[in-house]
Amino acid sequence: MAQLKAGARLKSAVCATEVIVIAAPAAGADVQCGGAAMLAAGEQAPAGAALDEAAAAGTTLGKRYVSPAGDLELLCTKPGKGSLAVGGTPLVLKEAKPLPSSD
Numbered sequence: 001m002a003q004l005k006a007g008a009r010l011k012s013a014v015c016a017t018e019v020i021v022i023a024a025p026a027a028g029a030d031v032q033c034g035g036a037a038m039l040a041a042g043e044q045a046p047a048g049a050a051l052d053e054a055a056a057a058g059t060t061l062g063k064r065y066v067s068p069a070g071d072l073e074l075l076c077t078k079p080g081k082g083s084l085a086v087g088g089t090p091l092v093l094k095e096a097k098p099l100p101s102s103d
Contacts, residue, residue, distance in 0.1 A: 003028045004072075009041035014051040017059045017080030022073040029072050033059070034082025057083035057090075065091035 004024035011018045012033035019038070031038045035052025039045065059065070061079045066072065067086050074084060074091065084091040 004031070009077075010038040010074075011041055011043075011078075012080055012082050013037065013039050013045040013049045015080035015082040016078055017076065017082050017084070018078035019059075019065075019074040019076055019084070022064065022075050023071070024073075025069075025071040029067075030087045031072070031074070032085045032088070033080070035085075036082075051082055055083050055085060055090075056081050059084060060093075064094040066094045067091055 004021050006021055006023060008021040009018065010021065010031060013036045014034040017033045018041075032055070035055040036049050058081050059076045059079050061076055063076050065074045065076065065084045068089060072086055072091070073094065
């Protein structure tokens with residue numbers, strides 16, 4: 001389980017996805033993309049790492065992804081084929097807050 005802090009950059013070991021940590025739990029988190037653990041921005045992907053087809057929903061540029069508990073938030077800076085997860089639980093797309101109507 002990696003210690004994360006806001007502003008940290010992560011990249012996928014199996015696809016082109018790159019993210020920035022917006023909010024992180026104090027206890028750390030096991031962040032995954034495409035079924036493999038994500039790496040720090042400067043790390044090299046291990047040889048033979050392959051995309052898990054069960055975790056290939058993809059990521060979208062500029063979208064925020066949050067954990068079901070709401071304690072982890074990631075911003076996608078480079079899209080890829082892998083989908084994001086924490087501890088095996090998929091992250092969900094953060095919905096925009098509706099603006100109040102002005103009548």
